[in-house]
Amino acid sequence: MSNDPDSTVYPASCLCGGVRYDVSGPLDEAALCHCSMCRRATGSAFNVAVPVAEAQLRWIARETLREFESSPGKMRAFCSGCGAAVYSRRAAKPGQLRLRIGLIEGLSDLSDVYHIYWADRLSWMDRFGDLPKNAAEEPGRS
Ligand SMILES: [Zn+2]
Numbered sequence: 001m002s003n004d005p006d007s008t009v010y011p012a013s014c015l016c017g018g019v020r021y022d023v024s025g026p027l028d029e030a031a032l033c034h035c036s037m038c039r040r041a042t043g044s045a046f047n048v049a050v051p052v053a054e055a056q057l058r059w060i061a062r063e064t065l066r067e068f069e070s071s072p073g074k075m076r077a078f079c080s081g082c083g084a085a086v087y088s089r090r091a092a093k094p095g096q097l098r099l100r101i102g103l104i105e106g107l108s109d110l111s112d113v114y115h116i117y118w119a120d121r122l123s124w125m126d127r128f129g130d131l132p133k134n135a136a137e138e139p140g141r142s
Pocket of ligand 1: 014015016017018019064079080081082083084
């Protein structure tokens with residue numbers, strides 16, 4: 001395999017393995033979205049979306065993949081086996097996907113990472129960089 005970062009292939013899987021794909025680089029951009037819809041869709045404080053062309057994906061398994069239309073023309077895909085958020089897409093932007101970063105393995109060198117809908121963030125996001133960083137679980141949890 002070439003060392004050209006643009007040709008790197010990243011494997012991706014949901015928690016149960018029902019959804020699996022390989023995605024080809026370049027993957028150098030991630031948007032941290034703080035809007036309330038992304039928070040509800042992912043169950044997290046913010047969503048991390050990697051914009052790609054659908055042609056960069058090679059599907060390996062997607063029998064459990066389902067799509068939910070969260071607003072007109074906006075589809076949010078998830079795994080019906082484990083509930084993992086997989087991607088979103090807009091009917092108005094055919095061929096474009098916004099992958100959910102947590103499924104992608106080995107994606108450690110993103111050069112362009114930024115917040116969107118920062119105005120809608122949870123207030124404690126302002127302290128995010130200063131919060132305690134435990135290597136594993138929090139002290140005292142059994
Ligand atoms: Zn799954």
